[in-house]
Amino acid sequence: MRKLFKFLTPPPQWKLPVLVSLGIFVGLGFYVLYLSKAASYLSDDPKTCVNCHVMAPQYATYQHSSHREVATCNDCHVPHNNVFNKYFFKAKDGLRHATMFALRMEPEVIFILEEGREVVHNNCIRCHSQTLTDPKLATQVPQHTHNTQGRVCWDCHREVPHGRVNSLSSVPNARVPVPSSPIPDWLQEYMEESKLENE
Amino acid sequence: MKPIQESVGKKPMLGWIIFLATLVVVFLLGLLASSIMERRAESVFAYTPQVEYNQWEPRNEVWGENFPREFESYYNTADTSFNSKYNGNAMIDMLEVDPRLVVLWAGYGFAKDYNQGRGHYYAVDDLRNTLRTGGPTSDKDGPMPSTCWTCKSPDVPRLMNEIGVAEYYSGKWSSKGHEVVNPIGCADCHDAETMNLKVTRPYLIEAFERMGKDINDATHQEMRSLVCAQCHVEYYFNKNRVKGSAFVQLPWDKGMGVEEMEEYYDELEFKDWTHKLSKAPMLKAQHPGYEVYLKGIHADRGVSCADCHMPYKSEGGQKFTDHHIQSPLNNVANSCQVCHREETEKLIKNVYQRQDQIIENRDKLEELLVRAHVEAKKAWDLGATEKEMKPILMMIRHAQWRWDYAAASHGGSFHAPTETGRIITTGVDRAQEARIALVRIFHKYGFDGEVAYPDIATKAKAQKFIGLDMDKLNKEKETFKKNLLPEWDKKAEKREKTYKVKM
Numbered sequence: 139m140r141k142l143f144k145f146l147t148p149p150p151q152w153k154l155p156v157l158v159s160l161g162i163f164v165g166l167g168f169y170v171l172y173l174s175k176a177a178s179y180l181s182d183d184p185k186t187c188v189n190c191h192v193m194a195p196q197y198a199t200y201q202h203s204s205h206r207e208v209a210t211c212n213d214c215h216v217p218h219n220n221v222f223n224k225y226f227f228k229a230k231d232g233l234r235h236a237t238m239f240a241l242r243m244e245p246e247v248i249f250i251l252e253e254g255r256e257v258v259h260n261n262c263i264r265c266h267s268q269t270l271t272d273p274k275l276a277t278q279v280p281q282h283t284h285n286t287q288g289r290v291c292w293d294c295h296r297e298v299p300h301g302r303v304n305s306l307s308s309v310p311n312a313r314v315p316v317p318s319s320p321i322p323d324w325l326q327e328y329m330e331e332s333k334l335e336n337e
Numbered sequence: 338m339k340p341i342q343e344s345v346g347k348k349p350m351l352g353w354i355i356f357l358a359t360l361v362v363v364f365l366l367g368l369l370a371s372s373i374m375e376r377r378a379e380s381v382f383a384y385t386p387q388v389e390y391n392q393w394e395p396r397n398e399v400w401g402e403n404f405p406r407e408f409e410s411y412y413n414t415a416d417t418s419f420n421s422k423y424n425g426n427a428m429i430d431m432l433e434v435d436p437r438l439v440v441l442w443a444g445y446g447f448a449k450d451y452n453q454g455r456g457h458y459y460a461v462d463d464l465r466n467t468l469r470t471g472g473p474t475s476d477k478d479g480p481m482p483s484t485c486w487t488c489k490s491p492d493v494p495r496l497m498n499e500i501g502v503a504e505y506y507s508g509k510w511s512s513k514g515h516e517v518v519n520p521i522g523c524a525d526c527h528d529a530e531t532m533n534l535k536v537t538r539p540y541l542i543e544a545f546e547r548m549g550k551d552i553n554d555a556t557h558q559e560m561r562s563l564v565c566a567q568c569h570v571e572y573y574f575n576k577n578r579v580k581g582s583a584f585v586q587l588p589w590d591k592g593m594g595v596e597e598m599e600e601y602y603d604e605l606e607f608k609d610w611t612h613k614l615s616k617a618p619m620l621k622a623q624h625p626g627y628e629v630y631l632k633g634i635h636a637d638r639g640v641s642c643a644d645c646h647m648p649y650k651s652e653g654g655q656k657f658t659d660h661h662i663q664s665p666l667n668n669v670a671n672s673c674q675v676c677h678r679e680e681t682e683k684l685i686k687n688v689y690q691r692q693d694q695i696i697e698n699r700d701k702l703e704e705l706l707v708r709a710h711v712e713a714k715k716a717w718d719l720g721a722t723e724k725e726m727k728p729i730l731m732m733i734r735h736a737q738w739r740w741d742y743a744a745a746s747h748g749g750s751f752h753a754p755t756e757t758g759r760i761i762t763t764g765v766d767r768a769q770e771a772r773i774a775l776v777r778i779f780h781k782y783g784f785d786g787e788v789a790y791p792d793i794a795t796k797a798k799a800q801k802f803i804g805l806d807m808d809k810l811n812k813e814k815e816t817f818k819k820n821l822l823p824e825w826d827k828k829a830e831k832r833e834k835t836y837k838v839k840m
Binding site: 159162166169170173174190191195199202203204206207239240303305307308309310311312313315316317320 | 359363366367369372373374376377380404406407532534557638639644648649651655656
């Protein structure tokens with residue numbers, strides 16, 4: 139360990155340039171974190187999901203649904219069986235989304251992947267297990283058991299919660315809380331003032 | 338580690354490799370940063386208007402160029418074909434349906450003419466047509482102040498901005514007739530630059546301030562009700578702020594319930610008018626829709642006005658807020674059924690049941706109030722003194738305030754059925770207390786008969802009973818429509834030609 143450390147330590151005459159260049163890298167790294175609002179991804183706030191405006195249709199439709207009052211995006215779209223799985227899945231999904239977004243690979247209509255389907259379906263059951271295991275329903279509703287097995291909930295409940303219209307251009311005028319300008323207020327004000335002076 | 342200088346000295350190639358590797362890493366990091374920046378900027382430019390106008394553009398047609406779907410659905414409020422059991426969007430002459438109202442409002446404009454309103458599209462037309470605004474012959478006469486325009490048009494924020502708020506509130510209703518011509522619309526609720534929801538009426542902001550709240554802290558979901566609360570609230574005209582101006586003010590300082598507002602008015606010794614028969618100092622409750630909704634279960638569950646009255650709509654692969662503001666009973670599938678998985682008929686039945694239950698007692702209270710007013714008049718005729726009558730007149734005032742609060746908060750029997758029921762009950766109590774006190778006065782002055790219930794079977798009979806000269810009023814209105822109205826429209830057209838719009 140010490141050997142490695144010694145090996146990596148630059149000779150005295152190189153200390154300054156190495157520090158400066160390391161500073162540049164770390165600074166750039168922080169800048170990228172700031173720009174991408176990386177810290178917000180730790181929360182469960184639905185606003186985080188519209189950091190990328192690609193998710194605007196999903197956000198807008200959810201905001202107009204009855205689930206708005208009782209669930210956040212993560213309540214349905216990440217697993218809740220244990221905390222490790224939750225954040226692992228979230229990180230995996232998030233990195234895939236970020237990559238596709240950065241490389242402009244998003245399709246015109248976003249479909250959920252098989253893995254995600256399973257997560258969502260299990261989350262339906264997590265809150266609505268009563269409707270699946272209710273003996274009264276099972277005895278009184280014809281085909282109840284058959285209808286609740288071997289398919290996902292939204293095979294029938296097709297409008298829940300996003301409706302069936304979800305292309306990227308389906309909600310052109312939705313008022314969605316997309317991130318505001320990354321330029322801090324004081325700088326914005328200063329820029330406005332100098333603009334007025336120059337006019 | 339050997340100094341790199343030595344290694345590079347031996348192999349110059351190594352130096353180049355280090356240089357190039359650094360270059361590539363920094364370049365890629367920079368690319369990532371700028372791609373994030375670009376995609377963030379996209380979200381800002383996602384809405385790029387084709388037509389440029391400013392916040393004070395009052396013409397909905399101009400805004401509509403940028404938002405055809407919202408605009409077209411908004412102008413569906415011109416539709417008057419839907420009737421529910423009690424309301425809907427067709428015009429109903431309420432005085433004809435319920436002539437008792439004429440007696441309750443004796444001495445006040447509402448006894449002349451009161452209709453169940455049509456859609457927002459008709460805001461300006463119906464204000465011009467109603468007999469309550471009279472038949473002015475110039476910009477200096479007529480019964481009403483400029484303030485009556487306040488809720489009718491996006492021309493109002495424009496005017497407030499141009500001539501100042503106090504100046505806008507001054508003068509007669511007819512003095513602003515050529516300025517206010519566009520019906521309620523886009524600029525009343527939206528920010529021209531971002532299209533975010535926006536409060537454009539100063540009195541709502543002031544009312545929040547006086548309650549110690551900041552309206553700017555409201556969430557988007559709250560704003561979806563607050564833009565409606567700019568008009569669908571109880572208000573009064575404050576004539577003491579600036580001499581000669583009637584400012585709109587909301588009586589919420591003590592709270593937003595029916596008793597708190599009553600207390601506020603009593604403390605001010607405010608009255609809207611003196612009743613023609615009973616001489617009671619009356620209050621007119623004006624559509625406290627927002628306040629009553631706040632007392633109901635839907636508000637408690639976080640449902641906003643727009644959720645039911647302007648639900649999401651799908652049209653050709655596009656979703657947008659349906660701006661056809663209307664009764665949810667005409668659009669159950671997109672309003673109620675988003676949360677309530679019940680049959681349409683059943684849901685409508687549930688609403689009607691609440692309305693029936695409320696209206697039964699509301700009508701009873703109306704009858705009691707008519708009797709109270711007529712009996713109070715009899716008491717005056719018998720020679721009762723001011724001192725004897727004062728507490729009784731206060732009771733009548735409070736009873737009718739409660740009746741009006743329940744009746745005028747359109748949809749109140751659905752928005753908050755229990756609260757509306759409670760308000761009517763307290764009204765019945767006060768009306769009967771007043772009548773008991775009146776019997777004591779009758780006894781004192783030696784009258785022991787029953788005061789006859791007036792014959793007010795029709796609107797015409799009721800108006801005759803309170804001594805309104807309807808022929809004169811109708812004639813004045815016709816003259817005004819023939820002479821002044823075309824002038825207003827001409828002036829407005831000329832002015833609007835000068836507005837700058839960039840296509």
